[in-house]
Amino acid sequence: MSAVPTGERQPAVPEDRVTINDVARLAGVSRQTVTRAMNDMSGISAETKARVLRAAARLEYRPNRAARAMVRGPGTTLGLVIRSLWNPFFAEIAESVIDAVHARQWNLHLSYVGSNGRDALSVVRDMAPEVDAIVGYLPPDISRELPSFTGPLIQLDISGTTGQDAGFRFDLTHDLGLVVQRFADSGRRGVAMIDGSVHGGPSVRAPIFTELAREAGVLDDRVGVTLTDESPEGASAAVREMLDRSPDVDGLFVFNDVMALGVMHELTRHGLTIPDDVAVIAMDGIRLGAYSSPPLTTVDLDPRGLGHAAVAAVGDVLAGDAPRRGRGAQWQRRHALLVRQSG
Amino acid sequence: MSAVPTGERQPAVPEDRVTINDVARLAGVSRQTVTRAMNDMSGISAETKARVLRAAARLEYRPNRAARAMVRGPGTTLGLVIRSLWNPFFAEIAESVIDAVHARQWNLHLSYVGSNGRDALSVVRDMAPEVDAIVGYLPPDISRELPSFTGPLIQLDISGTTGQDAGFRFDLTHDLGLVVQRFADSGRRGVAMIDGSVHGGPSVRAPIFTELAREAGVLDDRVGVTLTDESPEGASAAVREMLDRSPDVDGLFVFNDVMALGVMHELTRHGLTIPDDVAVIAMDGIRLGAYSSPPLTTVDLDPRGLGHAAVAAVGDVLAGDAPRRGRGAQWQRRHALLVRQSG
């Protein structure tokens, strides 16, 4: 018995694929001449080139990318894994990663973990054999689940974990300090938080925020943190539930911008005005936040900068200029508060 | 002199790449045994497998994707070109395309045309040699500029063009009829349009809308159509300009949802209430439209359905079940009005 793969395999190789030899034969030239014609190389006459291109078109010839990549060198492919694309925060990160990757002549594989019911591990497992490096929002220490993947793996947010993952660590004490300060400055005394569930559990932002808010004397201790889905729908529901429990909340810190949209929607529906009755501050800095009503006050996480930085980090690791794991591969970022009208 | 390429080339092939033979030598086995270990195949003992995997890890061996693809068959790669990702409409399309492509075990190349200053033609030119099919928002008859690309090319919106491009044609007379009807039913008499500039010029939606609106007697002829950037910023500016010219507009049809966000922002800033003073209706059906204030009335273009349909169409063409160009490769779509509070 011959060795067989355990899992099923690709649809096998098609019979009818047309190769460079077919084109050469039809055009009455050699392989090399076809190559010259297809790749705009010198050393070929105009007539011959035209004849070859005509033959190629007639056969619907498409050069085999794998064969070409093999001899030319494989290039670099980056894998990006984010949570949903419909959330503009991740979409903006994706945009900047696309830009940065294109500038380096790399390829990109994009996937997302979200409403499609796929979990991060299975997405990354599928992606790993196809890419040279991975960037994304992934569970801590995921590289332990991927022993066969030896390329660089960079987390877009490792705040809160103490592991050895490479990635970006947000200075939450600084960032959330700004938020708390803002609530205090505008005289709020009953601030609560709507948290978004990340890998099934609460976020790291919640305990840090509540501690800072309590210290500053602005926290509504009766309400505290409400945990819900990372979506406007979830946020709306959380607000309804919260308003039932405690009608006198006067400030809300929301996990992210799209959730804040759901929050403001729900507050308005209940006849509350923002920010007079309830101030709303969120985190992300999406472009559309400037056009909500009222415009959203938020921590500007600078998604475009984050994407660029991540690609640059991958480049450094690949070039051997940065360590692959551990403290030396963790970069801290601190952000500014984008003050608009909502809080 | 030997033939040389005209343009510059990839960074050439690196010297230090580690191949399957290096692993085999270190583990003291043959190529084939390394293959068996790496691909979880049968016909290998547990000890040997472990030894091989250890050797592979030590050398940081990564199988060459090109070589593998060459013998296994190349698979299918789809290219998707959209205008911006930060606009949730396109992002939602991208999500559904990712899902559909993943379900078929295809690969995806995603690129966008937008604020990065790249035009559609150059993006597609870069992409064409790397993919087997292209889906996107592209200028009419773009395939004429790509003689070397012989794969299927499917436009996500060919409304208005009369060419031979394959793609989806929106039944704008139907869809915009719904919008006009809605304005008429709510007693509007001074409706104008904020149009988004697509490939440098006005959209196809503008003339059809104005004609229908005029016929229904709801059009504000003094204002008509204001053309601007496809962005909330552009839309805000357009509203300012329009309000100067004619203060008694009572209904606004906006090119798309994100522009409508800018429009509503600006109207609110001018002290106008929506929909009492001005009704706003847009087109797209993004998820976040339900959470603006007021929630947005819009034509539901069903971005997820569109993405799935496009991938299915590519599959049909590739399988030979659908024509590649011409009338038979054009599919019509008509949509429903999603009535919320803004109009």
Added chain:
DNA sequence: GAGGCGTGCGTGAGCGTTCACGGCGATCTG
């Protein structure tokens, strides 16, 4: 008119991997 040069084209080799097949001991079977 012998040598040099440039243009246009073809031939062998090799990229790294997997597939088909074959070999060789050890175990099982009648």
Added chain:
DNA sequence: CAGATCGCCGTGAACGCTCACGCACGCCTC
């Protein structure tokens, strides 16, 4: 105990393309 079977492993070939050469021919130069 001869023959069949099974587990484990290795060897040639091939995938389609590009690169480095080399060859033939026409033209120019001295």
